[in-house]
Amino acid sequence: MTLTVETIARANTPPRKGLAPMLGWLRQNLFSSWWNTVLTVVTLALLVLFAWSALTWVVLEAIPFSGSRAECLNATGACWAFLSEKANLVLTGTYPAAERWRAQLASGLIIVTILVFALVPMRLAIRAAMVVGTAVLSYLLLRGGFAGLPFVESHRWNGLPLILFLSAFTMAAAFPLGILLALARWSQHRALNLAAVAYIETVRAIPMVAVLFAGIFVLPLLLTRGATIEPVAAILIVLTLFYAAYFAEDIRSGLQALPKGQIEAGASLGLTAAQRIRLIVLPQALRTAIPGMTNTIIGSFKDTSLVAIVGMHDLLSTARMAYADPLWQAYALEANIAIGLFYFLCCWMISERARRLGHGAGKLG
């Protein structure tokens, strides 16, 4: 085709200055045929229309964070003042106002732990200790009941600390469990293999909402008579069991991609079975499984919001509380956009970090 010839010819001429290369790009990418031109014009028209009305709503006719309710009543744009008015309610929900600093501190602690975990290379044992330490510390901080900190019931742990606590520590607990499950499925041991397959496939067939229900209603029945379990703990347990199956499936694909010679080479070097798994199998399998596991982590972080369905107040429900206020009823969209932005940024950061991990030196550390 003439296009190819043209491209080669152009590549041999020295690059021209000014507008010409840009025009060439425009022609190639937007106006290469009459059909493409029509497509571009129509899309551009719709886009401009949308962008203009979005800009008007979000910025031009909106009331900024510093505004007041009176101003919002007359505005035709967004009311961002609603968010600053309700920031505390959305972030920590019904956590007692006087103790709010504890919820904020716990959130901060978990965020810092996640960042350190993701960015600073360190030994596995230290990593594990850090995660367990943060889990215990943030739990005690949220719960209180010692050293002069008043006790706060777990159903008042709302909003940001709740979703951070649940998603961070279910992931941390589900990951090792997922490795064990994947290894069980991968092993030659017949009974172990069968049990792992049955568990993984059953869990993956059931919707998360059903699993949450099981946590609230069925799990308490499994305990010794008279023993009780807080809903938060029950949810933490069932979500860990749930996501372990998903991690196991991701890791299995990594295990399957492992050449058999690797294990044989390990055996011929005289490594024991445990050493082979720790030093040869897992490092390679986990690296192959990074894209799948990233999807699972993002999915689970997003789906932690489903705990709202069993009556725990995550960010979506605290936002709902905020726009249930009769004075601020009209601003549901603003709240939902803010929550959406939060999830978008978090998920985007997770996938960016995972992409680097996949490209980088390849040490999970």
Next chain:
Amino acid sequence: MLGIALLGLLAARNVSANLAAAGMEIDFSFLWQEAGFDVSESLIGYSPRDTYARVLLVGILNTLAAAALILVLASGIGLFVGIAMTSSNWLVRTLARTYVELLRNLPKLLIVIALYVAMVRSLPHIRSAWTSPFGAMLSNRGLVLPWPIIEQGGQALAMAACLWLAGAFLWLRAARLHQDRTGERRPVFLPVVAAAASLYAALDLTGTLHVTWSVPKLAGFNVTGGVSLSLQFTALVVALSVYHGGQIGAIVRGGIIATSHGQREAAQALGLDWLKTMRLIVLPQALRVITPPLGNQYSNLLKNTSIALAIGYSDLLSVVSTSVNQTFRPIELMVLVAAFFLIANLLISALVNWCDHAFRLKAR
């Protein structure tokens, strides 16, 4: 291994001890008791006087109805977005990519709730409902669509439809055989559509068939006629179609990219236009790649309909939730839910395996 078995044994003992203390045992006979609660909508006749078994069936049918509609819509959106993502037009490509990236990073519950709240608050009251040219009405009570009613000649229509299906199948076979033998392609789509249209016209003109459209009309505070979809159902279907449409789009894009560029260039060199290149060369090969992830996506879609609970659509989990609260039979009900989803998933994966096998490259 032994530890897990022991733990299981302990849990089983605890369950029976706990149930015994409450004076209960595992027993499914409650299914035949009166349920006593109402549902948001039902495909089969249902009243609160019916049994729990019936209300569970209503829930299952509602789940399946929503999932089926979402599956069709999401696949359509996904195909469109997937092709747009591989477009040579930069603007279209970037827009499609933005759409997929955005939905990949947002929780589905947020999309469903945001859409539902926005619909409840900004759609007009039923008396000033938005009406489309063909008579569909959208208000804060939901969507009402015009619906055909066969007044007469239903049997003739069914027979004609069977005849048409058989004819179309035979024509397709003949065309394929002809192509295998001579390499010449015979038109398939147009004759089949034309046959359907002429069959329908013949039935209609001879007076055998009489169809009237039931168009929704406002009568006082209610709408009569048409088929009515509740606001919850509409919000759920639209939100999940948009959500899964993005994910299917990414899968379709992967499939299209996986077919080698040479194939497309060869098709162009043969003089095939864009539509034919897509339809005959690229998509059939892409289908082979996308079948397994697509099956996975369909099973996710079925599971995700369970978030309907958050907006009050009576899907399986929402009627189960009410039933658990009323009967306190969580174990039995959870077993039923798990069984339903297990069977549904097994069916989906069997179907996917069958398709995978049928589409596989056949070496002759």
